[in-house]
Amino acid sequence: MSWYGLYPPQALFLRRKFKKVLLDPPNFNPGSWCGAGKLWIDEENKEYWLTSRPREGEIRRGYAVEIYRANDGENYNLITWISKEELSETIKAKVQSIENQQLLRDPKTGLYHLYLSLDIAQENLAGDESRIFESKWETFLLTADDPSGPWEPKGFVIRGDAEYDDGEARDSTIDIVDGQYFCFYKARKNETNAVRTALAVSKDGKEWQKLGIPKVDNEQQPNYFLLSGSIIPGATSLFFIGTKTLEVVKGAALTKHFVAYRIDYKNLNLETVFSAPWNSLSRYEHKEYPIHTYSQVVFDTIRNDRWLIWIEAVDPNYSKEPGLNLEVDRVLLYTSKIK
Numbered sequence: 001m002s003w004y005g006l007y008p009p010q011a012l013f014l015r016r017k018f019k020k021v022l023l024d025p026p027n028f029n030p031g032s033w034c035g036a037g038k039l040w041i042d043e044e045n046k047e048y049w050l051t052s053r054p055r056e057g058e059i060r061r062g063y064a065v066e067i068y069r070a071n072d073g074e075n076y077n078l079i080t081w082i083s084k085e086e087l088s089e090t091i092k093a094k095v096q097s098i099e100n101q102q103l104l105r106d107p108k109t110g111l112y113h114l115y116l117s118l119d120i121a122q123e124n125l126a127g128d129e130s131r132i133f134e135s136k137w138e139t140f141l142l143t144a145d146d147p148s149g150p151w152e153p154k155g156f157v158i159r160g161d162a163e164y165d166d167g168e169a170r171d172s173t174i175d176i177v178d179g180q181y182f183c184f185y186k187a188r189k190n191e192t193n194a195v196r197t198a199l200a201v202s203k204d205g206k207e208w209q210k211l212g213i214p215k216v217d218n219e220q221q222p223n224y225f226l227l228s229g230s231i232i233p234g235a236t237s238l239f240f241i242g243t244k245t246l247e248v249v250k251g252a253a254l255t256k257h258f259v260a261y262r263i264d265y266k267n268l269n270l271e272t273v274f275s276a277p278w279n280s281l282s283r284y285e286h287k288e289y290p291i292h293t294y295s296q297v298v299f300d301t302i303r304n305d306r307w308l309i310w311i312e313a314v315d316p317n318y319s320k321e322p323g324l325n326l327e328v329d330r331v332l333l334y335t336s337k338i339k
Contacts, residue, residue: 005235007338009260009274012241012297012307016336018282022076022310023052023068023331028318031057033329035312036117036171036294040103040147041073043301048073049147050310050331051101051114058127058325062097065116067147073300073308074333079148087140090153093120096135097127100171100228100294103147106205107179111143113205114151115158117170129251129324133193136160137170139185141206158185158200158208165198165210166190171293174205175231177238181205182231182265184240187213193248196221199265214268216261222246226253230297231263238263239273243295243311250323254314255291278311284330286314289322292329309334 003011025032037051048070053062064083068076084095099117106113119126119135126135139158142151160169165187172185180201187198200208213221229242240263245255258278261270280290294312312329319327 006232006239009241012336013258013274013276016309016334019333019335020074021284021330022050022333025328025330026054026056028328029057030320030328031055031325033292033312035329035331036100038102039296039298039308039310041298041301046302047071049103050076051103052331053098053101061124061127062099065098065101082151087118091120094122095119096121096124102172102174104174104176107176108204111145112147114142114144115172115174116140116142133167133188133191137168139170139172154206157206158183162210164189164196164213167192171226171228173227173229173231173242177231177233182238183208184227184231186226193224195224195226197225197227199268201265211265212268214270216270217272218269224248226293228294236262238265240270241297243278243291245293249289250326252322252324252327253293254289254322255293256289282332283317284313284315284332286316286319286322289314292327305337305339307336307338309336
């Protein structure tokens with residue numbers, strides 16, 4: 001092959017194959033989900049770690065963060081979990097829901113960082129399709145010596161304190177490149193449905209510098225633009241590879257596109273490298289809206305012969321229809337061989 005630099009995302013997408021269902025929701029009633037997590041590979045111990053948040057409809061929204069482990073990247077066992085009741089006691093405020101989680105290991109301290117999106121509104125607003133833009137979401141950090149815990153709270157680290165994110169500062173994609181933390185996150189202006197992807201950087205994963213809302217191909221982001229995936233180094237720049245969400249359907253942010261962008265973080269611009277419709281390759285994905293926001297693309301550094309792609313899929317077999325408390329979400333694994 002005469003490709004140089006980053007393995008081409010076009011080839012990664014072309015060669016993807018559906019592998020299996022990784023995680024099931026707590027039950028198969030409408031509004032039950034799993035996912036919104038991160039896959040982290042421990043090369044030293046030859047282990048794969050995957051986080052997830054379970055949900056049971058409007059009443060029991062994101063009620064825990066679950067941490068799973070596998071030896072092969074495909075068959076995961078639950079190792080530990082943290083409930084939203086435990087977090088509420090720690091934070092001294094009621095956590096209505098846990099959403100996106102990001103698991104990484106800090107290169108300076110060796111500690112594991114677990115970032116959680118928390119809804120700390122006084123009411124269960126985001127469980128109501130008509131009021132989903134009234135909740136206050138921010139990003140909380142816990143640290144541990146081992147992914148199995150115990151986890152020590154470190155406080156909110158990405159807060160809704162800018163003009164463009166005073167409604168939500170959550171649903172992060174966080175990766176460490178050249179020793180620096182890079183973060184794309186969902187930024188919503190208070191009491192509006194203006195949702196965009198913001199960029200922040202950090203030296204230690206605790207103190208973050210917000211850079212703002214990047215342009216896309218030198219144009220302002222659309223009114224709704226949400227990225228979920230991975231930030232990966234390439235020969236010419238940083239790259240984002242994952243999914244792009246442009247629609248909200250009955251309260252759920254639903255996804256049709258797989259994308260790759262070159263990240264010019266100094267000039268706050270995303271340059272499109274590749275974009276394609278996500279065509280479902282399994283019977284577990286809704287044909288029109290296959291993905292509910294969350295995904296990740298990871299090179300398997302233990303096997304060195306494949307990429308791992310997981311998605312939070314809208315399952316048409318149990319969903320009434322796509323929508324906040326209407327659909328059932330599973331976590332699916334795709335693999336893309338490079339040899």
